Amino acid sequence: MKRATIYSIAEELGVHPSTVSRAFSRPELVKASVRERIMATADRLGYAPNRTARGLATGRTGLIGLLVPDITNPFFPPLVRAIERAARDREAGVLLVDADARGAAEPGLIRQLRSEVDGLVVASPRAPSAKLKDAVSGMPTVVLNRTVRGLPSVVCDNGTALREAAEQLRRDGHRRFALLRGPASSWAARRRAQAVHQWAASADGVEVVELGPFEAQFEDARSAGPDIVASGATAVLAFDDLMACGVVAGLAEQGVAVPDDVSVLGCDDVLLARTMTPALSTVTAPLQELGEHAVAMLVAVASGERVRDERVEGVLTLRGTTAPVKGAAASG
Structure with missing residues (x-):
């Protein structure tokens, strides 16, 4: 019988895989009726969360490596926080490395991280795909905000x-x-x-x-x-x-x-x-959602589950820096 995963449970119930993951790691964040359906389906399918995977993978370090291209860009600190929260929910820590906007340095930094962590989240990398894939070879890895053929990814589609x-x-x-x-x-x-x-x-x-x-x-x-x-x-x-x-x-x-x-x-x-x-x-x-999805996917990869690339949508927010052209009539 095929082994049940958070993805197979999510597909059967029509919910997102991160919702299934959260039902086990942070049940208070999941609506009670949805949580009950998830637990009932998991029980019927014989699924149990892999505690080793929750601690991220081997238990060797209990750390996720997180590589960002430029920590001074204000996009990344809240994303880092979201990933740290999601990791903490799974009894893991985060080791952060900043590439200082040097895409060419990313493969070397990844290789340095490998010995320190149990899995990697590589956010918005700029290095060529072939060099990235070579650097992460054999290590559970999720790419965030970029697609790289052969590596699982979570992207925000704006x-x-x-x-x-x-x-x-x-x-x-x-x-x-x-x-x-x-x-x-x-x-x-x-x-x-x-x-x-x-x-x-x-x-x-x-x-x-x-x-x-x-x-x-x-x-x-x-x-x-x-x-x-x-x-x-x-x-x-x-x-x-x-x-x-x-x-x-x-x-x-x-x-x-x-x-x-x-x-x-x-x-x-x-x-x-x-x-x-x-x-x-x-x-x-949706930075919190991006961080949660990335960590949930990394846990799944670390425990040997087959995963699918995930995509979340950006939302238009109009404020004070946009306005109609002076004297222009609105058009359809």
Whole structure:
């Protein structure tokens, strides 16, 4: 008989695998009726959580290795916290390593981590896929916010929300958009740019001017102010919130007001987006959900379960940095 897993239970009940995992590790977070169905199905199928896997894998260290590309980017601290919480629920700790925005350094850092941890979460890596796969060979690994053929992954898909944002701006009268592309080696930057260009190809009467690639840094985006003004764009779609904040500052230096003269949209919805003035319109990434999914998947991989790639959706959050073009009539 095929061994029951959290994935087979989830499929039978029509719930997410992380919900099944949470029913065992954090039952107070799962609705009672759903938890009861999960437990009844698990009992019927003969499933029991692998306690060794909950401690992450071999019990050799009880640690998850977590590699991030740049801890100074405000996207990563809340993601790290989400992963630490999910690991703690499974009696594991987290060993954090920062690649200092050096994609070429990632394989070597991963090799150093291997002897210290029982499994790896590699977040938003920039190194070539072949080098990543070679570095993690034989180690339980989950890739977060990037897909690598042959490695399990959890990604946040912002494409739908970005297209929704661009279309809303088009209805608000914007016709010329500046796209500030993120790092050249970033998978997320490529995906976000593709989503915007695909939308523009099917939208009526719009033009997208791509600027960059830029490093995901405040100063890099700030320095783009003159180019944005020269482009004639009335709306800016920035790779992430940190860059969007740089855009607002750079435009202010050019005497351009946001959102009165130019609308600006970020991506990720980090704390900075909610505390700046005006508050930043952005795409909200479900960071807690991403962290939980990544750790639940790593536990499954460590215990020998077959897993499927997972995808969560970003959600459009409109705030104070986007507005209709002055004098423009709304369109459908």
